[in-house]
Amino acid sequence: MIVLFNCTCAVPTTMDSFHPVPVKVNPDLQKERDAALFNPVELTYLKDGGKDKTERRRRCELLAINDPDLQHKDISFMARNERYSNAVRKAVIIARKIKEHRLTNMEEKQLYISAATQYDTYGFGLHYGMFLPALSAQCDEEQRNYWLPLAENLKILGTYAQTELGHGTFIRGLETTAIYDPKTEEFVLHTPTLSALKWWPGNMGKTATHAVVLAQLYTNGKSYGLHPFIVQLRSLENHQPLPGITLGDIGPKLGFHSFDNGFLGFDHVRIPRRNMLMKYSQVSPDGFYIKPIHAKLTYSTMVEARVTLVSDIAYSLSQAVTIAVRYSAVRRQTEQIKGVKEPQILDYRTQQLKLFPYLAAAYAFTFTSFVITGRYIEVQNEMNDGNMESLSELHALSAGLKAFTSYVGNEGIEVCRLSCGGHGYSQASGFPELYTLTAPISTFEGENTVMLLQTARYLMKCATTAKRGLELPRFVLYLSQRQKGQCPARNESDLLDHGLLSDAFEHRARRLVIEAAQKMQSNIGKGNPQHVAWNNCHMYLLKAASAHCHFYVVQTFVKYINDTEMSDAVRDILTSLCQFYALHGIWQNAGDFLQDGYMNGNQLDMVQSLVGKLLDKIRINAVALVDAFDFRDEILCSKLGKYDGNVYEAMYEWAKNSPLNKTEVHDSYNKYLRPLMQSSKAKL
Numbered sequence: 001m002i003v004l005f006n007c008t009c010a011v012p013t014t015m016d017s018f019h020p021v022p023v024k025v026n027p028d029l030q031k032e033r034d035a036a037l038f039n040p041v042e043l044t045y046l047k048d049g050g051k052d053k054t055e056r057r058r059r060c061e062l063l064a065i066n067d068p069d070l071q072h073k074d075i076s077f078m079a080r081n082e083r084y085s086n087a088v089r090k091a092v093i094i095a096r097k098i099k100e101h102r103l104t105n106m107e108e109k110q111l112y113i114s115a116a117t118q119y120d121t122y123g124f125g126l127h128y129g130m131f132l133p134a135l136s137a138q139c140d141e142e143q144r145n146y147w148l149p150l151a152e153n154l155k156i157l158g159t160y161a162q163t164e165l166g167h168g169t170f171i172r173g174l175e176t177t178a179i180y181d182p183k184t185e186e187f188v189l190h191t192p193t194l195s196a197l198k199w200w201p202g203n204m205g206k207t208a209t210h211a212v213v214l215a216q217l218y219t220n221g222k223s224y225g226l227h228p229f230i231v232q233l234r235s236l237e238n239h240q241p242l243p244g245i246t247l248g249d250i251g252p253k254l255g256f257h258s259f260d261n262g263f264l265g266f267d268h269v270r271i272p273r274r275n276m277l278m279k280y281s282q283v284s285p286d287g288f289y290i291k292p293i294h295a296k297l298t299y300s301t302m303v304e305a306r307v308t309l310v311s312d313i314a315y316s317l318s319q320a321v322t323i324a325v326r327y328s329a330v331r332r333q334t335e336q337i338k339g340v341k342e343p344q345i346l347d348y349r350t351q352q353l354k355l356f357p358y359l360a361a362a363y364a365f366t367f368t369s370f371v372i373t374g375r376y377i378e379v380q381n382e383m384n385d386g387n388m389e390s391l392s393e394l395h396a397l398s399a400g401l402k403a404f405t406s407y408v409g410n411e412g413i414e415v416c417r418l419s420c421g422g423h424g425y426s427q428a429s430g431f432p433e434l435y436t437l438t439a440p441i442s443t444f445e446g447e448n449t450v451m452l453l454q455t456a457r458y459l460m461k462c463a464t465t466a467k468r469g470l471e472l473p474r475f476v477l478y479l480s481q482r483q484k485g486q487c488p489a490r491n492e493s494d495l496l497d498h499g500l501l502s503d504a505f506e507h508r509a510r511r512l513v514i515e516a517a518q519k520m521q522s523n524i525g526k527g528n529p530q531h532v533a534w535n536n537c538h539m540y541l542l543k544a545a546s547a548h549c550h551f552y553v554v555q556t557f558v559k560y561i562n563d564t565e566m567s568d569a570v571r572d573i574l575t576s577l578c579q580f581y582a583l584h585g586i587w588q589n590a591g592d593f594l595q596d597g598y599m600n601g602n603q604l605d606m607v608q609s610l611v612g613k614l615l616d617k618i619r620i621n622a623v624a625l626v627d628a629f630d631f632r633d634e635i636l637c638s639k640l641g642k643y644d645g646n647v648y649e650a651m652y653e654w655a656k657n658s659p660l661n662k663t664e665v666h667d668s669y670n671k672y673l674r675p676l677m678q679s680s681k682a683k684l
């Protein structure tokens with residue numbers, strides 16, 4: 001029996017109510033919507049950047065959702081081979097449809113792709129996510145003119161091959177070599193050891209024809225470090241690996257089942273000199289090396305990817321809280337008064353304490369993603385003009401925020417799953433796919449601990465600069481300001497002040513950065529070499545970087561509310577959400593605020609009491625707050641998070657489609673169970 005996923009599509013009534021009008025809405029969910037104190041559509045417009053943008057997004061999504069060519073059975077019921085094949089099939093259709101629908105703008109393409117792939121990975125994810133960005137960023141003019149049309153028109157399919165079996169984090173230690181041969185004007189790519197095999201690149205196992213390969217450049221007998229090369233991996237005629245190239249899939253993973261993460265080895269493979277991407281550094285025909293204007297420009301593709309991941313995490317966390325909050329409104333559990341209906345689980349304080357911090361974080365991260373994306377574009381423009389001054393700042397910010405938000409995002413998705421009890425464990429909930437899609441963000445594009453340590457490295461430098469009284473970039477300017485004595489809050493209403501809350505996080509970040517810098521100094525003072533001091537101080541450095549990112553998010557949330565036009569009702573709920581985000585953060589990290597006496601026990605009591613009080617303000621608006629994320633059922637892919645709240649009907653229908661239910665009696669009965677049960681001499 002084949003179930004067509006998304007076969008319940010309906011044309012939306014008006015653009016204000018995007019969801020198809022269901023036959024009946026679960027009365028508990030309807031009650032929540034009726035009680036909300038603001039109109040969720042207003043918040044949707046705000047989040048999307050205006051009504052026009054919301055409508056455009058919805059139109060793009062509907063194009064994909066209503067397309068019969070993109071329908072298929074639920075991926076939960078597919079084996080890996082089928083999933084891979086389905087992802088490739090869809091990627092090809094998506095490419096054709098993007099042209100047919102004349103979606104030219106990048107944002108529209110992304111919206112379309114995300115609606116078309118739903119909660120699965122995109123079959124050309126690495127091609128668009130990293131291969132094309134790497135070519136765009138690293139090719140010189142002539143190379144762009146040659147490679148970009150081929151890649152953009154999918155005449156070649158690419159991946160980004162950096163990580164090796166033996167090294168992922170420490171990329172200076174990568175072993176793949178690219179040795180220049182001036183006699184033939186070629187580079188010779190080689191995998192000298194087993195640990196030098198490229199390992200992990202997405203879409204490399206079976207799909208890609210080309211890769212941007214990161215390899216150690218040697219010319220005239222000298223090593224010049226890591227550089228990018230474009231290498232053809234497979235024949236464009238029959239897709240066979242080219243001579244000297246070994247390729248394969250690395251096998252099943254925790255998730256990403258539709259993705260062909262691969263391995264790759266080179267046996268003295270020759271490529272033309274001009275296959276080295278030469279925007280920033282060049283090798284001349286006679287082997288002369290010209291170095292880049294900034295040593296880390298080769299790493300720029302990763303910086304771009306880390307910026308994008310902050311939005312991806314905000315999106316996934318928003319999906320998780322949407323599922324969990326809607327389900328918690330319709331799920332009733334444990335009679336409190338004999339004969340009276342069991343309460344909605346959303347009424348339990350513990351449930352609110354599980355979900356609302358992540359609901360607030362989903363909004364906080366969404367606003368943060370706007371700011372970091374804006375900053376990325378600014379710095380990119382400066383770099384295009386040859387000004388590399390802000391690259392370090394952008395690296396520190398993007399590395400730290402990618403790590404900070406993905407830690408919280410992954411934790412939040414898991415807490416949301418747990419908050420749905422047993423049903424959260426079913427694939428029908430959507431959580432398994434959502435979790436496994438988001439989990440590796442803590443690892444890829446820079447392992448989170450390592451990324452926070454990169455941010456810490458930058459902050460340590462800034463602390464020294466501040467100490468010398470020199471100028472600092474805007475986002476770390478606070479390090480040059482003097483510590484304020486004590487938190488001035490005298491009562492609960494003082495503690496609701498956004499300025500005071502932001503100051504508290506600023507104080508904590510500054511204290512922890514300065515403390516880490518002092519610990520480093522004293523470690524070095526004791527005669528430890530830099531790397532030993534650094535290792536000894538890891539616990540301070542990590543805390544400092546994390547506190548800095550936390551402050552950045554709080555400050556961004558506050559600034560967003562202050563600087564953005566919105567109705568009083570929306571401002572009121574966002575204000576409560578922001579207060580809750582900050583106060584809950586203080587409560588959870590109370591030690592940091594008490595340790596140096598910035599806050600006292602009384603103030604912490606007030607913080608805790610306010611966290612409790614704000615739960616009520618959020619409770620009444622919780623469903624509207626998740627409705628405002630505006631995920632259609634077809635995109636959310638969760639029977640628990642359905643807009644109409646008819647969860648049990650949906651789960652039962654879904655379960656009936658399990659392949660195990662294809663026949664009343666499974667083959668294994670005749671093969672194993674029957675002989676066991678009917679044999680009088682059965683031996684176990």
Ligand SMILES: CCCCCCCCCC/C=C\CCCCC/C=C/C(=O)SCCNC(=O)CCNC(=O)[C@H](O)C(C)(C)COP(=O)(O)OP(=O)(O)OC[C@H]1O[C@@H](n2cnc3c(N)ncnc32)[C@H](O)[C@@H]1OP(=O)(O)O
Nearest residue numbers: 109125128129162168169170171172296299395444445446
């Ligand atoms: C139709 C169009 C539609 C489009 C749709 C798109 C759809 C996309 C859908 C996508 C779907 C699926 C995607 C799945 C994607 C998964 C892909 C995953 C990919 C990967 O994981 S790629 C591999 C990533 N690998 C890493 O991130 C490695 C991490 N390691 C490092 O970055 C570095 O090695 C390091 C930073 C940890 C250390 O580097 P090192 O050279 O040793 O440096 P240090 O000595 O520590 O520091 C030296 C100085 O350099 C500074 N530095 C380091 N990095 C940078 C940087 N990036 N930029 C600027 N400066 C940098 C560092 O701060 C030091 O400075 P200082 O000396 O202190 O001044």
Ligand SMILES: Cc1cc2nc3c(=O)[nH]c(=O)nc-3n(C[C@H](O)[C@H](O)[C@H](O)COP(=O)(O)OP(=O)(O)OC[C@H]3O[C@@H](n4cnc5c(N)ncnc54)[C@H](O)[C@@H]3O)c2cc1C
Nearest residue numbers: 160162163167168169200201202440443444445446447449
């Ligand atoms: C799903 C998925 C998709 C991927 N896609 C791609 C791709 O398309 N292209 C590609 O090139 N790569 C890809 N990767 C690889 C990925 O980028 C690396 O796995 C990642 O950068 C982490 O590196 P690692 O595996 O070497 O981890 P390791 O560095 O081995 O990390 C292991 C542990 O060591 C710790 N550690 C390491 N170094 C330090 C240090 N200096 N200080 C303190 N602690 C440290 C880490 O914190 C971690 O706890 C992918 C990975 C996954 C999981």
